[in-house]
Amino acid sequence: MTHMLDAYADIVGADVIRHLRQLAEPLQGKTVVHVNSTRRGGGVAEILEKMVPLTRDLGINAHWEVITGDSEFFQCTKSLHNALQGDRLTIPETLLDHYQDVNVQNAQQLRPILEEADFVFIHDPQPAALLKYCGKRKGKWIWRSHIDASRPHRAAWRFLEQFVRGYDASIFSLPQFAQTLPHPEYIVSPSIDPLSEKNIDLPLAELESVRVRFGIDPELPLIAQISRFDRFKDPLGVIEAYKLARRFIPRLQLVLAGGGAADDPEAEAVLTEVYAAADDDPNIKILVLPPDAHRTINALQRLADIVIQKSTKEGFGLTVTEAMWKGKPVIGGDTGGIRLQVINFQTGFLVNTPEGAALRIRYLFNQPKKAREMGITVKNFVRENFLITRQVREHLTLMFALQYGSADRIELG
Known part of the structure; x- marks a missing residue:
């Protein structure tokens, strides 16, 4: 472990940092993989850029993988994103088929790390179909939706639902964004890093x-x-x-x-x-x-x-x-x-x-x-x-819940 988290003590308090390290103790050595569709640009990339190293700082083997795709794939996922946010769009079957083909190709590349991971967080619709093509998974898979899907175009949601139903859990940013799914659903709001270049004091x-x-x-x-x-x-x-x-x-x-x-x-x-x-x-x-x-x-x-x-x-x-x-x-x-x-x-x-x-x-x-x-x-x-330390805490708590299931008592040491 490094001491990245200690730098946050002056902002959030030393007790918060001690609590994070206590929560992480039973997860030492576990492998956590986050997957999204871009390493630069947008809030998801900004969150992962700091959450992954902070999770490593807690003694957890955290990784961040990014899927690849061509212009047709991203045209499809942008339309899917807009439709999930309520636009009445008809996405051609050829694009939807291409969406699955691209996920198959990415699954072939990422399968070794994804199937062996203890926890896999799949962010948003772009890589949502990966689970379907990783049949020998070892750990728990969580689909993380960052978008407002409170009133989705039904055809778009039906298409996506076939891939996300099989996850072990889902995370939404607000309760009203959640859709009915046959697994536990969690509410975790995003956060900012107060020590990033975007948020530190400037001369x-x-x-x-x-x-x-x-x-x-x-x-x-x-x-x-x-x-x-x-x-x-x-x-x-x-x-x-x-x-x-x-x-x-x-x-x-x-x-x-x-x-x-x-x-x-x-x-x-x-x-x-x-x-x-x-x-x-x-x-x-x-x-x-x-x-x-x-x-x-x-x-x-x-x-x-x-x-x-x-x-x-x-x-x-x-x-x-x-x-x-x-x-x-x-x-x-x-x-x-x-x-x-x-x-x-x-x-x-x-x-x-x-x-x-x-x-x-x-x-x-x-x-x-x-x-x-x-x-x-x-x-x-x-x-x-809305600081990153709160979001790290909620992710640790979520992994606890999935690891221990219905256990009556969890010892944190």
Whole structure:
């Protein structure tokens, strides 16, 4: 074991770290494998990037594997993702067959480690079919859904259900996201790493450097949405809200910053629509950032007066947590996991329309004392609920539950 976890003691307390090590004792030497579809870009990759080494730090043999696929595969999984979030899409049978073929190919590559692992966490729909092609599995398999599947298009859910029914357990981010399945279902909300480059404190000189690089005027109030260019993130709605708010705050400026993910083929089309909606407004900064621009994202969130995450569908919304950790009030879409984080008039505001977002922008700029009070509240709220140490604890507890089944008593030592 290393001592990575000890660095978190000043943030969450030494007792939390001692508790994690106590929970991990009976799992020493177990092999845990996480599988997803991209190593860079998106919240799942960000979580795994830190959860896997922290799990290793606890004496557990943790691995992270990434499946491969071609453009047709990711076209299928993006459509499947959108349909699970409620879009009424008809996915051609040829694409669905290709989805299974790609999972067969990946199973052939990953079978040696997956079949021998004590616990396998399969993230989201892309690799969900792997279980079907790993018939000699030794350990427990858990399907982890990070998306808002509360009202899925039924045909899409029926297709996916045939693969996830056979898992030993499922994890969802919110109770309302869960679907009826013949195995235990757990609720685990995502988290952020307070010691990552995206969340650590930054020197003022670095903030100023980012401000200058992107032409952000220090004299003008700034709102920002930091998110992938995805229709469910509603960047066009953010631009509309900005234009409405400018009627009352004429010198307002907006930053829309983000990029795509390797498994998202729609990002370029959405970005084209965003440029068209911005219509060359000099006070709208559209920033296409690489997946590893963590310190830049950190700086932009810290420079913003208000952070927006106006999603129309959202599994959780790590960018909300990130902004709150930096003491920013958040205006978020009234959907999915954002509702767990944004509490009206306490940690920010929930909105459904551009008009609602514009109204709250105006309110926060006209009530600076209330905005400052929210900033103090939101950081403490994240500390108590949405840091990586809490998610590691819940994963350890889940593995305990699956390993010991219906045992009446579990000795932790």
